Amino acid sequence: MIPRLVATDLDGTLLRSDGTVSPRTRDVLTALETRGVPVVFVTGRPMRWVDELHDDVGGHGLAICSNGAIVYEVADRAVRRALPLDRAIVLEVAARLRAALPGTAFALERTHGFAREDSYRSRHVEPVGTPHGTLEEILDDTVVKVLALHDEMDGDAYWRAVDRLVGDLVDVTWSSTWALVEMSAHGVTKASTLALLCAELGITSAEVVAFGDMTNDIAMLQWAGTSYAMADAHPAAQAAATHRAPGHDADGVAVVLTELFDLP
Known part of the structure; x- marks a missing residue:
């Protein structure tokens, strides 16, 4: 069966090690958009880190951010749904x-930005003016x-x-x-939010192909009818997937999608 929707993690999966989208991958995303196949970026990244990729993925679909807590309209930079913690x-x-x-x-991570305790040592560059206390x-x-x-x-x-x-x-x-x-x-995962989104679109899990590489992708890889763990993925992610894709630095997602959709 040719999938009706593509769900892919970003870091370690769609993106190369330097955090970029390769020209080959960009061409595949464009080809799927032309065919009317939705591409959903399902990531642990907060919204602001998805915005950094706007020029590469902004025209291609939705993002499920923060491990399922937010559905984000990438092109419009707008929150469609948020599932906050009590x-x-x-x-x-x-x-x-x-x-x-x-x-x-x-x-x-809040819908209006990042904040941290004074004792939390960020390993990423923080937004200017990050609240702390x-x-x-x-x-x-x-x-x-x-x-x-x-x-x-x-x-x-x-x-x-x-x-x-x-x-x-x-x-x-x-x-x-x-x-x-x-x-x-509790209960909010990449898989649970992807399932809600697919239900709205009238797409079943059997019609979804998913890609991932880490433990936060396991539920999504198990939910999708067809799933690929990257060649260099965490062993638990590989065990959860139905198939294996080449590594992310070898454009593994693009390689598999080219075959699945018989792209030139």
């Missing part, structure tokens, strides 16, 4: 992690993702520990190479 839940999550994993620091001071009702960072723990071990401690309150994912864990509202 304030009391965020505070309970923080209390449990501080008690069990001392040294944990928090940051927040205590968690209680920066917390509001527009939070769509909580970031928990530990400077001394192994990334995989930290993710598993956080999931064990607060997985009953929030949905816990990990997509970094260091101990940075991302938490969305």
Whole structure:
């Protein structure tokens, strides 16, 4: 069956290691747009990081950002849907992690921008004027993702520990190479939001092809009727997918889509 919708992660999947969209991939996206095939970018990235790719992907569709918490109109730079976290839940999550994993620091992705605790050391360039203070001071009702960072723990071990401690309150994912864990509202994943979007479009999971490389892609790879993990993906992502694609630096997504859609 030729898929009716393409869902793809960005970092480590559609993008090359330098964070760019290759000319080959750009041509494939354009060809699918011409054929009327929706392309949905499903990413852990916040909206502002998707905007950085606007010239490459802006005309090609929607983005599901922050691991499912936001549906974003890329071309118009507009939020279609947001699924925020409850304030009391965020505070309970923080209390449990501080008690069990001392040294944990928090940051927040909100519909109106990024904010962090004073002790949170960002590994990415922060927006100018980023608010900081205590968690209680920066917390509001527009939070769509909580970031928990530990400077001394192994990334995989930290993710598993956080999931064990607060997985009953929030949905816990990990997509970094260091101990940075991302938490969305309970039940909100890339897969759950993609399923809602496809239902609105009248598209079933069997008609979707999905691409990913990390543990936060597992639910999406399992939900889609056809799924590809990249050749250099996390072993758990590879186990969840139905197929394997070439690596992201080899334009693996473009290679597979060219074959699936018989593109020139």
